[in-house]
Amino acid sequence: MIILGYIVLVIYCLALIYILAFCLMQFHLLFLYQKHLKGGNEIESSEISEENWPFVTIQLPIYNEMYVVQRLVDNITKFDYPKDKFEIHILDDSDDETVAIAEAKVAEYKAKGFNIERITREKRTGYKAGALKAGMSSAKGEFIAIFDADFLPNPDFLKNTIPYFEDEKIGVVQTRWEHINQDYSLITRLQAFQLNVHFTIEQVGRETADYMLQFNGTAGVWRRETIESAGGWEADTLTEDLDLSYRAQLKGWKIHYLEEVGSPAELPAEMNGLKSQQFRWMKGGAETAKKMLPSVWRSDLPFKKKLHASVHLLSSSVFLCVFIIGVFSVPVLFLLEPLGFNAKYFAVFLLSMLSIVGVYFVANVRTTWKGENYFKIFFKFLFIFPVFLALSMGLSLHNSIAIIQGYIGKKSPFVRTPKFDIKSIKDKLNKEKYMATKIPFTTIMEGLLSLYFIYAIYAGIQMNNKSFILLHALLALGYGAICFYSVKHLKLK
Template sequence: MPDILLYALLLLYLLGMLFIFIYSLAQGHLLFSFLKAKKNLGKTTPNKPSEWPQVTVQLPIFNELYVAERLIDAVAKLNYPSDKLEIQLLDDSTDRTAELILQSLKNYPDVNFKYIHRVDRKGFKAGALREGLNVVEGEFIAIFDADFVPDPDFLLKTIPYFSADDVGMVQTRWTHLNEGYSLLTKLQAFALDAHFLIEQMGRNQQGAFINFNGTGGIWRKSCILDAGNWHDDTLTEDLDLSYRAQKKGWKFVYRPEIESPAELPPIMSAIKSQQFRWTKGGAECAVKHAKSVLKQKNLPLQVKFHAMAHLFNSSIFIAVLIVSLSSIGVWFLGEKGLLSDQWLRFAAIFLIGFVLIALVYLLSYFYGKRSFFRSFAEAIFVLPLFLSVSMGMALHNAQAVWEGLTGKKSPFIRTPKFNLEGKKQSLKSNLYLSFKTPVTTWLEGVFALIFSFMVVLAFKEENYLFLPFHAMLAFGYSLVFYTSFKSYALGRS
């Protein structure tokens, strides 16, 4: 490999590491803000309103045979004055889900259910929410996806936080119905807990932009309308509306003590479907909002910094992919003796970033755990495994981010739901599994072989410069490839 190419790869490696380092500084600052917010958590509680307002609960549904009944049963148990509560079933289903819903509604003749079925899926979820908003009775709008099981006291707990007229949205913390189902669900919970504790609490504590998470939250109707209603030009309509509303001055409130239980995707093909939508939609929102946020004069520099880190956080996968591939060239530079010890000392600074990111995940993992020592022992196992799988997802997610940044459009693909803990079905009988194995899955298998070869080469040449990194990449890509291929094969069986 020519030396000029190796030095070009070194430059790419340094640029990628710089991006990761800057992102880690933002995460470290959020961690600091989280610790401050945690001290004040629960010290003040809002007063209940003298009169409970009219509320509409919107339930966007599309082909949810396995969870629709569970959702209806849960929202029917919401504790709220019956004359002030409306529940909209926004059903875009094209299968037997529509019949199942109508049959289930017969069990609750005294609950104010409104069934709205669209002939087409124009605008997908955003379009369904927008159409439902045209005929809502409530001045506050709670939203739950089909895989959620709302707390019966959700409305009683959240409505009091709208005592100030400028509060536009209250978001609650997702918890997990099936966290212990498999290794994949445990790793997802590990990642989501960091977002819902460190990131959401940290941003909210310092007055930075936070996001409605698409479900498990409640909006003031006038806020939605003032911000321009739901748009369907990105795959993350929730993040898009959140930024439009907060740019107009609306305040958001995040309450981690109010829990909204939900199902985690149990197989890799479903995880990838969800991850693709989240990462691509995040990149689309970055293109849509970054420039206007930077130009807004009334926003402090700190808020703008965290907004950029928030909007571009999915770009971390492009950086990880670049660093992973370019590290091979850097390894060969070291093998040829073209790397000085001074460069290695300089590069070690970037390791601070990985320490900060690790702390974010570790502290969120310890949150609420009863036994520190048991949790610490579990974390020693879970953290490197999570980081390995996250790096193994870099190729798949980097493709999604690149499409979002470059403006390539794709349809809203729902994440298949399973309700395995409810024993409604088995994995093999799920009708919504994807049948096609994408090219990226095969490339993940190739990457697993490449980084495994680099691990073998490190021992052969006694050059251990990237051994831990390449070993984690080899394991991460191998696990992602295996679980992906297995889940796609499951859909074909």
């Protein structure tokens, strides 16, 4: 039993070390972001005369988006770009009411003189990646702009992005996601809170140091030559965007990130949609890491660049470590005294928390809370950060399953995240067409894990050992909330 106890303690500590290393790398990106803010590495766009704007293909890959496809097409046709210099291709794999809505919008805008087509396939082979790959054969543009169904880019999007391609080394221009419904609920606020880190600290920090970064699947523009030279879209991972981003950069292309150009989009407004999105991102991240890490380390990139690329590709694995420290913390609680181990030695891992606090605070001050009173910001952060931490921990079981499946090579379909045209707090989540209908096994397990950590709190109090009470309280709250909202947002028959 003593040997088993040490094994448990070692696994627990290794998971903590992994999380610490990840958090310190995030803090390093914060340092780089602050360096960027001081200036000195800005990329200037070029001036392009009206007659010299290049031809652009705008691809809109959709699948069963009856609630948002109309607003998407209406929005794209408002682009402030010469009408004869862009085409709109709706890459439509839908098999529901979306088909008729999309056909009607195409007919409407063709009559108004727009170059717009609805492109379909017999089979949804390769899902989104397959649609993008098939769409290339009919695309006439020198540049390819891509928008998911939930995005509402601003009219000046193309004029803000295309000039950067005057630099022949730039193969992709990515813009920052904004959130049209972030104030809709606690769930949407927490998503915005997390995404703001990626679209400030991570993307800008990586570009500042000339590390590898990524196209985020939407709200960006590709140079057609970049896609073709990197081997085109491939459907062997669920994150085709991350995969092609790395293949393109290994070919020598650069990705330029525009923090100052925002592209509004709708966040998932219900828990099961959020979980399907998280599953796809986590599993796809693991699949891409498995696929691309050997190529990264065989390349002639500098060691530091390879190291940061590895951390980037392996970033989803932090959820697996979060799950491990949560589950293992309970037996560790009982093992500390028999093993003669003092919990105070874990204090060094508080560096993880301090690093992440700094990263999340700066990211959200720069975006959602920009210009607000610092006293007000402090109390907002004091509330939202622990709640965010709890729900992130609560998602760790669900995300760990996705990560493990990705690494072992288990295939699964591309499950798109349903959108319901939720723009503000006035909108109601009563459009049940795409709502989940069954309680998955993971949701049951999340409920049981919440009870597991409630017991751990009780056990800690009984043993007069309060070392893990805060951790267990966050875990109990997180798993309980994820379970509750997963059931609440079901369309039960």
